[in-house]
Amino acid sequence: MNLMVLLVLTPLLGAFCTFVLPRQSRLLGMAVALVLVSAALALAWQVSSSGPIRMVAGGWDVPLGIGLYADGWSALMICLSASVGLGTSLYSLGYFGSHANNHIDKSTSAGWWPLWLLLWAALNALFLSSDVFNLYVTLELMGLAAVALVALEAHAVAAALRYLLVGLLGSMFYLLGVGLLYGLYGTVDMAELSVNVQSEPAAWVAMALMTGGLLLKAALFPLHFWLPPAHANAPAPVSAVLSALVVKAAFYVLLRLWLGPFESLATQQVGQLLGVMGAGAVLWGSVQALLAPRLKLVVAYSTVAQLGYLFLLFPLLGSTEAGAIAWYGGIWLALSHGLAKAGLFMAAGTIMHAYGHDRVADLSGTGQRLPVTLFAIGLASVNLMGLPPSGAFVGKFLLLNAAFVSGQWWWALVLITGGVLAAAYSFRILLHAFRNQESGTSYHKPHPVMEWSSLAMAVGAILLGMFSAQPLELLMVGSTLGELTLTEVAP
Amino acid sequence: MSQFLWYAMVGSGLFCIGLLGLILQRHLLRRILALNVMGIGVFLIYVALAKRAGLLPDPVPHAMILTGLVVSVSATALGLVLVERVQRLHGRPELPEDS
Numbered sequence: 328m329n330l331m332v333l334l335v336l337t338p339l340l341g342a343f344c345t346f347v348l349p350r351q352s353r354l355l356g357m358a359v360a361l362v363l364v365s366a367a368l369a370l371a372w373q374v375s376s377s378g379p380i381r382m383v384a385g386g387w388d389v390p391l392g393i394g395l396y397a398d399g400w401s402a403l404m405i406c407l408s409a410s411v412g413l414g415t416s417l418y419s420l421g422y423f424g425s426h427a428n429n430h431i432d433k434s435t436s437a438g439w440w441p442l443w444l445l446l447w448a449a450l451n452a453l454f455l456s457s458d459v460f461n462l463y464v465t466l467e468l469m470g471l472a473a474v475a476l477v478a479l480e481a482h483a484v485a486a487a488l489r490y491l492l493v494g495l496l497g498s499m500f501y502l503l504g505v506g507l508l509y510g511l512y513g514t515v516d517m518a519e520l521s522v523n524v525q526s527e528p529a530a531w532v533a534m535a536l537m538t539g540g541l542l543l544k545a546a547l548f549p550l551h552f553w554l555p556p557a558h559a560n561a562p563a564p565v566s567a568v569l570s571a572l573v574v575k576a577a578f579y580v581l582l583r584l585w586l587g588p589f590e591s592l593a594t595q596q597v598g599q600l601l602g603v604m605g606a607g608a609v610l611w612g613s614v615q616a617l618l619a620p621r622l623k624l625v626v627a628y629s630t631v632a633q634l635g636y637l638f639l640l641f642p643l644l645g646s647t648e649a650g651a652i653a654w655y656g657g658i659w660l661a662l663s664h665g666l667a668k669a670g671l672f673m674a675a676g677t678i679m680h681a682y683g684h685d686r687v688a689d690l691s692g693t694g695q696r697l698p699v700t701l702f703a704i705g706l707a708s709v710n711l712m713g714l715p716p717s718g719a720f721v722g723k724f725l726l727l728n729a730a731f732v733s734g735q736w737w738w739a740l741v742l743i744t745g746g747v748l749a750a751a752y753s754f755r756i757l758l759h760a761f762r763n764q765e766s767g768t769s770y771h772k773p774h775p776v777m778e779w780s781s782l783a784m785a786v787g788a789i790l791l792g793m794f795s796a797q798p799l800e801l802l803m804v805g806s807t808l809g810e811l812t813l814t815e816v817a818p
Numbered sequence: 819m820s821q822f823l824w825y826a827m828v829g830s831g832l833f834c835i836g837l838l839g840l841i842l843q844r845h846l847l848r849r850i851l852a853l854n855v856m857g858i859g860v861f862l863i864y865v866a867l868a869k870r871a872g873l874l875p876d877p878v879p880h881a882m883i884l885t886g887l888v889v890s891v892s893a894t895a896l897g898l899v900l901v902e903r904v905q906r907l908h909g910r911p912e913l914p915e916d917s
Contacts, residue, residue: 460882467889471896478900484907485914488900492849495893496840499856502886503833506860509879510867 329382330370331395331455334405337362338448345440352440353420359444360416363451367402367409371801374402379805381457394516396457398805400658403798404454404579407662411571411669412447414784418673419443419564421774422680435479435562442479446472446568453576459505459537459588460515462580463498466544470494473573476565483560490557493543497577500540507533508588520588534589538597541584544577547601547638548608551631555615558627563676566623567784570630571669575661578637582657585644586807595645602642606741608635613748617755622675622685625752626668629711632745633664639726639738646733651808653733656725658802659795663718663788667710670784674703677777681770687756692764699778701760706785708753713746718791725811825866832859846901846911850894857890 341359345352374380379398386392397405423436449468456462474494478487509515511530512523524530546554554574558566585593612632619625640657644650677700678693679685693701713723723742730738791798803810836856843849861883868879905911 460885464885464889467893471889471893474896474900478903481903482907484900484903488846488897488904489913491893491897491900492840492853495853495897496837496856498889499833499836499853499860503860503863505882506864506867506879509882510870 330366330373331380331382331397332384333366334363334370334451334455335448337366338444338451342441342444342448345444349437349440352437353424356440356444357416357420360413363447364409364413367405370397371402371406374399374804375801393461394457395455396517397455399801399803400806401454402804403658403662403802404575405451407575407665408447408450408454408572410787411568411665411784414669414673414780414787415443415564415567418567418676418777418780421777421780422562422564422676424774435481438475438479439562439564442472442476443564443568446476446573450572450576454579457517458515459508459517459520459584462583463502463505466501466577466580467498469573469576470498470544473565473569477557477561477569479565480560480562483557486553486556486560489553493553497540497543500536500543502540504533504535504537504540507536517583517587521590524588524591526592530592534584534592537584538581538589541577541581542601542604545574545581546631546634547604548611548631548635549604551608551612551634554631555624555627558630558672559621559623563623563672563679566627566676567669567672570627570672571665574630574634575665578634578661582640582654585641586654593641593645595642598642598645601638602738605635605638605641606738608632608638609741609745610635610748613745613752616752617748620687622678622687622690622756623672625687625756626671626675629671629749629752630668632749633660633668633711636660636664636723636726636742636745639741640729642735642738643726643729643733646729646735649729649733651806651811652725653729654806654808655799655802655811656722656729658722659725659791659799660719660722662798663710663722663791666784666788666791667707667717667719670703670781670788671707671711673777673781673784674700674707677773677781680773680777683769687759690756690759691762692770693760694762695764696770697773697778699775699782700773701757703778703782703785704753704760705757706782706789708749708757710785710788711749711753713742713749716792717789718795719788721792721795822866822870825869826863829859829862829866832856832862835859844912846904846913847898850897850901853897854890854894857886861886 345355381396384393449465453465474487474491478484543550558569609632612628616625616628637657640653643653710717710719713719727739833856836852839852840849864879864883868876901911908914
């Protein structure tokens with residue numbers, strides 16, 4: 328069977344089976360996770376050896392059929408979902424499995440596997456979609472599964488409902504934009520749209536609607552208000568996939584559109600506006616992370632801040648010499664943040680599981696009791712700050728380079744300030760966690776798989792910086808921006 | 819005024835009414851209804867686009883609307899379940915920060 332079909336159908340089938348057979352759900356779920364990881368690796372290998380793959384599902388041609396397309400970028404995003412997915416699946420075995428975890432009842436753990444596999448299917452389908460309407464369908468599938476996952480935590484229903492309303496609002500804007508594009512050019516295929524779209528008022532409206540809808544879903548400041556409550560209150564494995572993958576998916580769609588159909592429409596001013604919003608996100612999110620009283624809320628606001636970095640690449644895209652560098656840098660940041668943030672949310676969940684709370688001020692003793700988890704937090708923090716040798720360092724370095732090459736040095740200031748603020752909120756956590764324990768605090772030991780899977784994610788983010796050559800080569804396959812060549816700045 | 823323009827304008831009007839309702843209303847049931855009104859507006863614009871080209875309507879937008887309707891029904895169902903749970907947890911069908 329075709330790899331791309333396999334990547335979408337297996338988790339869909341798995342979601343059905345784990346729903347019907349809840350007793351076997353752990354076994355079935357892990358089996359699906361392993362199949363998906365191997366399929367993702369095989370796809371990456373196939374794309375890197377023989378170039379981008381295109382296929383039409385079901386024998387119907389575009390526009391009626393469903394076109395699937397995989398280039399190096401989609402393959403890399405699918406590999407990210409596979410690695411975060413495997414880590415989260417392993418983590419969930421400990422998180423939902425142990426009886427000591429009293430606040431998780433049976434219905435919660437029964438809901439986890441079907442919904443999570445459904446989300447995974449939607450993510451894979453989204454990264455493989457080649458037309459703007461299928462992107463809408465996959466965005467909705469992803470959104471609905473994500474909302475239901477947040478609602479697994481009984482006290483998070485209000486946050487889940489807010490998330491649903493915001494997500495649907497974003498989808499409505501996006502869908503209206505798709506309709507306009509179809510009305511104008513008679514196609515929804517991205518490749519055909521890239522050729523046909525011209526600078527005209529109706530196309531501008533379509534671009535504004537679709538971009539606005541996606542910004543709402545990607546939680547770009549000041550549209551981020553729904554993210555912290557949803558991500559901070561969901562069960563830990565859910566927070567991990569939401570922060571690591573789901574918001575990235577909206578960003579991915581937006582960037583795809585800007586590099587394809589909207590390339591001729593994206594002017595410098597619109598790019599600068601997105602950049603300014605991104606800068607606002609970096610500063611506001613970091614300051615809120617510094618002030619947040621709970622560990623998971625710190626991590627959630629840190630996601631708002633880190634998403635801001637990704638949008639700094641939009642003002643740099645227009646520059647001929649810096650565009651490609653900024654693109655590689657932004658994607659590198661997205662990948663390494665995905666791994667690091669998954670690790671961080673898992674570690675926060677482990678702490679919450681062990682202590683029954685996650686108040687930052689009462690984290691003393693973590694260094695003695697949960698050394699592995701604390702090490703994971705440390706490594707993930709290295710990534711958030713963008714220190715070498717982490718993957719985020721590579722990404723930030725490329726973005727800095729692009730900012731200087733294109734002469735837009737002010738974005739470099741945002742990158743550096745954001746790094747310092749990230750150091751501040753990370754050290755605040757580490758400072759409390761390293762303090763010696765006070766006697767008499769209640770504590771129960773978490774399952775080792777929880778500790779080690781969060782560490783594996785954080786280590787993965789570091790490895791992404793140390794071995795970046797091969798994935799970068801994969802990213803170049805099928806890229807319209809050309810190869811990555813760093814330009815030196817003339818003084 | 820052409821038939822297409824008339825339908826498209828009614829669709830846009832519904833979209834705006836729904837948007838306004840979603841922002842202004844506090845009651846969650848009304849907010850979910852508002853989202854549905856927005857959705858109907860979008861679908862109506864699609865229908866108008868399908869009939870614009872010639873005598874025979876274009877089937878592609880119709881296929882898209884059918885997909886959109888399925889999504890809309892599922893989203894509404896999920897929303898209603900959550901509204902009911904919010905009502906049970908917080909005592910009234912409103913998002914807690916709003917009241």
